[in-house]
Amino acid sequence: MKRRHQRTALALLAAGTLGGTALAGSPAAASPVRFPADAAEAVTLKAAAVSPVTARAAGTTASRIATTGKVVTGGMALNTRSGPSAASLRIGTIANGTTVSIVCKAAGQFISGTVKNTGFWDRLSDNSFISDAYVQRGDAEIPKCTSTTPLPAVAGAWMLPVAAGLVSDFRTQQRPAHDGVDLGATRNTPIRAASSGTVIRVVCNVSQGSCDVDGNPSLKGCGWYVEVLHAGTIVTRYCHMVRRPSVALGQTVARGTILGYVGTSGSSSGPHLHFEVHAGVPATRENALSPIAFMQARGLTIS
Ligand SMILES: [Zn+2]
Numbered sequence: 384m385k386r387r388h389q390r391t392a393l394a395l396l397a398a399g400t401l402g403g404t405a406l407a408g409s410p411a412a413a414s415p416v417r418f419p420a421d422a423a424e425a426v427t428l429k430a431a432a433v434s435p436v437t438a439r440a441a442g443t444t445a446s447r448i449a450t451t452g453k454v455v456t457g458g459m460a461l462n463t464r465s466g467p468s469a470a471s472l473r474i475g476t477i478a479n480g481t482t483v484s485i486v487c488k489a490a491g492q493f494i495s496g497t498v499k500n501t502g503f504w505d506r507l508s509d510n511s512f513i514s515d516a517y518v519q520r521g522d523a524e525i526p527k528c529t530s531t532t533p534l535p536a537v538a539g540a541w542m543l544p545v546a547a548g549l550v551s552d553f554r555t556q557q558r559p560a561h562d563g564v565d566l567g568a569t570r571n572t573p574i575r576a577a578s579s580g581t582v583i584r585v586v587c588n589v590s591q592g593s594c595d596v597d598g599n600p601s602l603k604g605c606g607w608y609v610e611v612l613h614a615g616t617i618v619t620r621y622c623h624m625v626r627r628p629s630v631a632l633g634q635t636v637a638r639g640t641i642l643g644y645v646g647t648s649g650s651s652s653g654p655h656l657h658f659e660v661h662a663g664v665p666a667t668r669e670n671a672l673s674p675i676a677f678m679q680a681r682g683l684t685i686s
Pocket residue numbers: 551561563564565656657658
């Protein structure tokens with residue numbers, strides 16, 4: 384028992400001290416860094432800092448699955464992370480014995496695991512990473528990941544829809560009718576469901592012309608957009624997508640499912656995500672909440 388506690392403490396320490404930096408920083412360090420063997424990726428569920436959430440498959444647009452593997456830790460749960468390192472943000476955990484779908488592999492932190500010692504990490508179909516040191520699988524060729532872009536921040540049942548800075552705040556003095564926040568993500572950045580729920584709106588909303596072309600500020604409407612209804616009658620809205628959203632009306636989505644991609648359709652001056660949170664259905668001006676305050680209350684910072 385003592386040893387188990389030690390390694391858990393070390394693993395959590397690594398996550399706590401380096402997680403934020405890893406999220407903001409550039410992808411995957413090129414050269415594998417050897418951490419102490421005790422900083423293992425396997426952790427006890429009981430000691431998890433946040434409630435364990437099993438990684439779920441993202442939207443149907445997710446990359447092709449190269450092979451499957453079985454998580455073998457000897458009993459503990461395995462961390463899923465936003466990048467190929469124990470210092471990357473922890474997304475959730477996967478129970479020992481679970482079969483996982485592997486999309487690609489990335490070079491990252493060297494880990495001594497129960498199956499092998501390796502610096503390779505497997506990216507799963509929800510874009511999270513697990514150390515290949517704890518994965519039992521066949522010899523199928525796994526392609527190298529072309530991108531190891533970190534996932535947006537996650538806390539419990541919620542996450543930010545994109546990893547991008549705040550460009551324009553909720554109802555500022557200059558824009559009192561701005562019922563959401565503008566997040567400065569680049570064109571074609573995946574937009575993720577902030578929490579699990581049901582898609583209740585998939586709409587092209589523009590005063591003139593099409594949502595499949597770049598809009599401009601003289602138009603009205605939020606272009607291609609999606610609304611998701613979550614537990615507690617919370618509605619989230621995602622605007623200005625670059626093309627028709629990736630999800631369909633009535634579809635059930637998991638936290639992190641890709642809803643569509645960042646663009647500048649509708650009333651918009653450049654690619655960004657306009658994100659709204661509403662307390663009630665239908666979403667109206669009256670029930671709009673500050674996404675910053677809403678996310679802050681759930682441990683997520685938009686800044
Ligand atoms: Zn906006």
